[in-house]
Amino acid sequence: MSALQSKRILLIIGGGIAAYKSLDLIRRLRERGAKVRCVMTHAAQQFVTPLAAGALSADHVFTDLFDRQDEQDVGHIRLARECDAIVVAPATADLMAKLAGGLANDLASAVLLATDRPVLMAPAMNPKMWSHAATKRNRATLAKDGVRFVGPGKGEMAESGEAGEGRMSEPVEIADAVAALLAPPAGPLAGRRIVVTSGPTHEPLDPIRYIANRSSGKQGHAIAAALAKLGADVRLVSGPVSIADPAGVTTIHVESARQMLAAVQSELPADAGIFVAAVADWRPAVEVGEKIKKRAGEAPPAVEMIENPDILATIGHGQSRPWLVVGFAAETENLIDNAAAKLKRKGADFIVANDVSHDSGVNARGVMGGDRNRVKIVSKDGIHEWPEMSKTEVAERLAALVAERLRTITV
Numbered sequence: 001m002s003a004l005q006s007k008r009i010l011l012i013i014g015g016g017i018a019a020y021k022s023l024d025l026i027r028r029l030r031e032r033g034a035k036v037r038c039v040m041t042h043a044a045q046q047f048v049t050p051l052a053a054g055a056l057s058a059d060h061v062f063t064d065l066f067d068r069q070d071e072q073d074v075g076h077i078r079l080a081r082e083c084d085a086i087v088v089a090p091a092t093a094d095l096m097a098k099l100a101g102g103l104a105n106d107l108a109s110a111v112l113l114a115t116d117r118p119v120l121m122a123p124a125m126n127p128k129m130w131s132h133a134a135t136k137r138n139r140a141t142l143a144k145d146g147v148r149f150v151g152p153g154k155g156e157m158a159e160s161g162e163a164g165e166g167r168m169s170e171p172v173e174i175a176d177a178v179a180a181l182l183a184p185p186a187g188p189l190a191g192r193r194i195v196v197t198s199g200p201t202h203e204p205l206d207p208i209r210y211i212a213n214r215s216s217g218k219q220g221h222a223i224a225a226a227l228a229k230l231g232a233d234v235r236l237v238s239g240p241v242s243i244a245d246p247a248g249v250t251t252i253h254v255e256s257a258r259q260m261l262a263a264v265q266s267e268l269p270a271d272a273g274i275f276v277a278a279v280a281d282w283r284p285a286v287e288v289g290e291k292i293k294k295r296a297g298e299a300p301p302a303v304e305m306i307e308n309p310d311i312l313a314t315i316g317h318g319q320s321r322p323w324l325v326v327g328f329a330a331e332t333e334n335l336i337d338n339a340a341a342k343l344k345r346k347g348a349d350f351i352v353a354n355d356v357s358h359d360s361g362v363n364a365r366g367v368m369g370g371d372r373n374r375v376k377i378v379s380k381d382g383i384h385e386w387p388e389m390s391k392t393e394v395a396e397r398l399a400a401l402v403a404e405r406l407r408t409i410t411v
């Protein structure tokens, strides 16, 4: 049976070009057995009509906070409660900002503030709006407040011939994400909270330059997805990557090592921590406030580096240490010796060691950025060598190992 069978979905349609796709979303949700009721913002009605949304949902469409008829019995509070989940599609920059700021000056924002139901947002906007610092801040705040996100994806923008990140997910993907949101937690990791880090960190030199590494986030994201599939409540703290947030996972986006540590700490306590991110060991000692200028005749600037916080060691030896701590070690030499030393030094239960040297033979592109991996699992019980496999398979096997370790623990 579909996870959406007989579920009541309140669909808030925001004022973006992608509103036309929300009409199809109504159909996709209903064909899986959901009952759909729509709220449309005033801006949304510039793009699609309440008549179309009403005909497709077979229900009244709500548009006005001060509607005498609907508000006789405080309709906005009823709308917020008489549903199993709220989906905002398209989630405009404006709606995200309103909810992040706690505003409630129209029907959509009042409903969002008054609800205690799970909220899923499908953002859609111009890539410049999506990458604006204000939108990034709002997204991070909303994720922290428990709002789930699906997309946006990359591609052509409908309105301008521009391309980039900001395209609303397809209706079928949004319907899948709603189903994942409402599926009863099942699986061996149901009820477990697991923090995962993924991707590189960016360490700023000045407002436009930074020091980074080649980590793509593929392995960490795959692990987060595999843990979520086993029922875990996964908090993924991701450095800057160009891959999509995994479905069914709460993703918190950060840039630097210091931000990553703070985000991890604010997600604790957790049952397990899996530290996959390639965190920069050092950062420039000074972050210059203005762009460092190239001046004729002057020598290139010297960059003094200082040590970054060690996230794995801080958490592994910390007071709020998760019951299970897993670290990753990307080594180019003395793989096993270095991993075994790291196990002790960092207070980890497992180190997943991968050889990122050029001649590791995994594939021509190497482990970082590639799709395959060959790892060794180092623990106090010894070393287990896993054969070369895809990063998804490594993730599934590691998730099973985590589930096995947590099976007997009641925290």
Ligand SMILES: Cc1cc2nc3c(=O)[nH]c(=O)nc-3n(C[C@H](O)[C@H](O)[C@H](O)COP(=O)(O)O)c2cc1C
Residues within 6 Å of the ligand: 013, 014, 015, 016, 017, 018, 041, 042, 043, 044, 090, 091, 092, 093, 094, 095, 124, 125, 126, 129, 159
């Ligand atoms: C043609 C056009 C297309 C727009 N597309 C988007 C969009 O895709 N995403 C977005 O966040 N805002 C978009 N906007 C701006 C919003 O419509 C505007 O911020 C509006 O106030 C949003 O209201 P709402 O959040 O209440 O729906 C667009 C505006 C116009 C005129």
